[in-house]
Amino acid sequence: MPPAPASAVTFRLATRDDLPRVVALIADDAVAAARTGSFGPAHVAGFEAIEASPNDELVVAELDGEVVGVMQLTFVPGISRNGATRLLVEAVRVDAALRGQGLGRALMTYAHERGRERGCVLAQLTSDKQREDAHRFYRSLGYAQSHEGFKLPL
Amino acid sequence: MPPAPASAVTFRLATRDDLPRVVALIADDAVAAARTGSFGPAHVAGFEAIEASPNDELVVAELDGEVVGVMQLTFVPGISRNGATRLLVEAVRVDAALRGQGLGRALMTYAHERGRERGCVLAQLTSDKQREDAHRFYRSLGYAQSHEGFKLPL
Numbered sequence: 001m002p003p004a005p006a007s008a009v010t011f012r013l014a015t016r017d018d019l020p021r022v023v024a025l026i027a028d029d030a031v032a033a034a035r036t037g038s039f040g041p042a043h044v045a046g047f048e049a050i051e052a053s054p055n056d057e058l059v060v061a062e063l064d065g066e067v068v069g070v071m072q073l074t075f076v077p078g079i080s081r082n083g084a085t086r087l088l089v090e091a092v093r094v095d096a097a098l099r100g101q102g103l104g105r106a107l108m109t110y111a112h113e114r115g116r117e118r119g120c121v122l123a124q125l126t127s128d129k130q131r132e133d134a135h136r137f138y139r140s141l142g143y144a145q146s147h148e149g150f151k152l153p154l
Numbered sequence: 155m156p157p158a159p160a161s162a163v164t165f166r167l168a169t170r171d172d173l174p175r176v177v178a179l180i181a182d183d184a185v186a187a188a189r190t191g192s193f194g195p196a197h198v199a200g201f202e203a204i205e206a207s208p209n210d211e212l213v214v215a216e217l218d219g220e221v222v223g224v225m226q227l228t229f230v231p232g233i234s235r236n237g238a239t240r241l242l243v244e245a246v247r248v249d250a251a252l253r254g255q256g257l258g259r260a261l262m263t264y265a266h267e268r269g270r271e272r273g274c275v276l277a278q279l280t281s282d283k284q285r286e287d288a289h290r291f292y293r294s295l296g297y298a299q300s301h302e303g304f305k306l307p308l
Contacts, residue, residue, distance in 0.1 A: 019233075026234045037236040046237030053209055053231055076228050077207055079173075080180045080245040082191040083200030087308065088242065091234040115308050123308055126280060126301035138304045147280035147303025150292045154241065154269050154277055 005063050006102030011110045014058040014070065019047055021067045022060065025093045031128050057114065061094070061107050068095040069107050075118045087115030089125040108141055159217050160256030165264045168212040168224065173201055175221045176214065179247045185282050211268065215248070215261050222249040223261050229272045241269030243279040262295055 014022055020039045027036035037043075050056045050072070061069030074088040089111050094103045115123055126149035127134045139145060168176055174193045181190035191197075204210045204226070215223030228242040243265050248257045269277055280303035281288045293299060 022233060032234060035235050040236075042237035043233050044237070046231055046233045046239070049231030049239065050233070055207055055209060056231060058233065070233075072232060072234075074228070074230050074242075076242065076244070077200055077203030077210060078226060078244060079176060079197050079200045079204070079212065079224075080186060080226075081189050082194075083196035083198070085200070085203065086244075088228075088230070090230070090232060090240075112306070112308055120308055123306040124280070124304065126278070126303050128301055135302055135304075141306065143304035143306045145302055146305055147282055148289055148299055149280050149301025149303040150278065150289075150297035151300055152266070152277040152295065152297045154266055154274050 005068075005098060006106045009061050009063050009068070009103060009106050011059055011061055011107075014047070014060045014067075016044070016047060018060055018067055019043055022058070022070045025067070025070050025095065026091055028096055029093065031130055059107075059110065059114070061103060061110075063098075063103075068098055069093060069103055071107055071111060073111055073114055075115070075120060081122060084122050085118065085120045087111065087118070087120035087123040089123060092125070104137060105141065159222075159252060160260045162217060163222070163257060163260050164216050165213055165261075166216065168201070168214045168221075170198070170201060172214055172221055173197055176212070176224045179221070179224050179249065180245055182250055183247065185284055213261075213264065213268070215257060215264075217252075217257075222252055223247060223257055225261055225265060227265055227268055229269070229274060235276060238276050239272065239274045241265065241272070241274035241277040243277060246279070258291060259295065 023039040023043050027033050050058050055075045057073045060067045071092040072090045076086040177193040177197050181187050204212050209229045211227045213225050214221045225246040226244045230240040
């Protein structure tokens, strides 16, 4: 066994050059594969919109020079919960070959640090009802499984 | 019975002057009352952050010159789902005295129109597990109750 990689992982904003790898990570998943598609212009347009937004960050986790994880952070200002800014976390993925070694936990810890830096007092995310392992993971981080999540194609 | 108000309702961006009413609407709710607080500087700061964001809109519903509903829209760019932009809907409220008359449906229809105008292909929201009436309402609009919603104080 190599040493646990979670302590060696680093985080940075994704660049345009990371995109094929980021799309592959997001698609390497039984739930998301069909709807993510293979890398193409729509993903580039999505990346450019994230880069143009002051409230969105696409973050990659790097280990030994390789991108091994990804997540998107959105900082959402608001009125409810006494004017709280929320941290919305989407598209959390860790390389399938490296799961169970603490990388997901390191990724979420970094998400929460970035949220606090941006003044967020609440983190929120949704997870497909099929992903029971992910639900256990989020509960283990202290998340309350308090809400139902709804989606509608427009 | 007065005529159904849903056909007469209009929508516009909230202004600073609407805030006390908006906070009262958000707080007039068994689930949210304790955590919303009464109108104060934190809500003003939240409003100013929404106004400063290119991807957030605080929308009010008006009927006969009165604010009778509110919701917040966030347009979230992304990589997953083939580079989809998502419409996030938060803090949906209708005046308690006017519920059951189609105002909530009109509000959500407007939300979806605004989302499409901004290029969103998916609407998403979460609803506290205690709000079973709300869950029925969202399902009646075509939403799939497909996800678990998680929250963590930061």
